[in-house]
Amino acid sequence: MSSGSIEWVTVLSPLPTGPLTVGVTELGVATVQFTPESVPDGAPRCAEPHRVAQVRDRFAAYFAGAARELALPVDWRLTNGPHRVVLETLYRTVPCGETVTYGRLAQRSGVFEGVAQSPGLAARTVGQMMGANPLAVLVPCHRVVAADGLGGFGNGRVALDVKRWLLTLEGWLAPTLDWDGPS
Template structure:
């Protein structure tokens, strides 16, 4: 059965510009930087057309993301469609979404342990690296807050190279985890 997926572009103050969010009848299924095509590689599903005018789900998503970027919303409270995740990836991402709130961070290793997704005999650094890869494959960027997962000795990485790291810093500054710099352009 084919999943009907529509997208909405949400203007943001992020260094990368707008965020594209994909929605289904179940909820948000994907989010990415900018207006590029969304392709879920393991299932070959491509996000089709923009959400039709008047689509309440898309309007709710856009409004809640706008409130978040304005500093007026700390939780999105939107239904998520987890179909583009599975197995250990889903377990780790659901643990992150459930247990790490606004302004909090967790290390890759702490999230690995908290999720219970890895065998006890798996070395801690290997589990932490696996969590890093899962964060890089997170189809629900922002809504499942991979920006809140950091290295034990610093910020760690973020998808999209240096532009992605700018987004991670911006989001952690918005949420009060990092102090604003003189050139920060977020809400007062």
């Protein structure tokens, strides 16, 4: 594998979306996709057994509730500029079991300082950045919530169910009667 290429690993997941596809490089995880069809046709599969096992084992431990963080190296190549600053701030400052509002993450990142816009616009911009997070789950955009509730998560009902599932796994939301995750 050259440091410039992304290779793919399929990871089983209990999420409502099913298996994840994880793009890895020599530097770490570059992308996590909820839908296998988002991986380009003919994209190379990761053939390094150690790397495949590491990615699958860490996700399995996290989804089983045995690990609070994925603890995988991150390759930030698919992010840049303010988007990267906001994602790195989220990654560094919001641990498992905690959440942050869109507006607070905007403030914390410093990206919007000195920019003539309302706090609401900064919060909405952060929401759009979370929707474009190429490192979902690993860089925990599910931990970013609205000031008055969960907020969004991707498109549609299934995406919001994924956010609820992850926040329940991490102990931020209480399990409901239909919770199908680890106890």
